Amino acid sequence: MTFETLLRAYVLGEARLIPGLKNAAIDALIEKIADEWTIFTTHISTVYDGTPEGSPLRKSATEMMLQTCEVVQIKGRILNDLPREYLYDLLLAYSKRDTPGTISKHNWQNIDRCQFHEHTAPTPPTRALAKM
Numbered sequence: 001m002t003f004e005t006l007l008r009a010y011v012l013g014e015a016r017l018i019p020g021l022k023n024a025a026i027d028a029l030i031e032k033i034a035d036e037w038t039i040f041t042t043h044i045s046t047v048y049d050g051t052p053e054g055s056p057l058r059k060s061a062t063e064m065m066l067q068t069c070e071v072v073q074i075k076g077r078i079l080n081d082l083p084r085e086y087l088y089d090l091l092l093a094y095s096k097r098d099t100p101g102t103i104s105k106h107n108w109q110n111i112d113r114c115q116f117h118e119h120t121a122p123t124p125p126t127r128a129l130a131k132m
């Protein structure tokens with residue numbers, strides 16, 4: 001699947017409130033980035049047009065950029081066609097980083113995906129059945 005298809009799948013999951021679809025799209029995106037070792041800067045507008053502030057997809061797009069790209073590489077293409085909100089998110093995430101520099105393809109592939117997932121809180125076991 002293309003980056004565009006995966007991003008649109010996520011946006012559909014966002015619009016229809018389907019966390020499972022969003023999580024699957026994130027997993028596939030992380031895999032695709034690792035496989036091709038490239039990122040989807042040309043589709044950042046799809047991300048920002050289709051998701052609300054604080055969306056895990058926005059977070060993953062920010063981390064993807066910061067962790068797999070040298071800042072020097074970003075500089076040349078960043079100012080022209082990326083949404084301002086994305087640049088702001090990048091700046092904010094960059095200022096909060098513990099470890100500067102990029103990670104290897106292998107480490108990206110094994111990144112904790114749950115930081116970009118939407119998990120519903122576990123439901124407490126029902127007591128009604130226990131009393132029967």
Ligand SMILES: [Zn+2]
Binds near residue numbers: 113
């Ligand atoms: Zn998870």
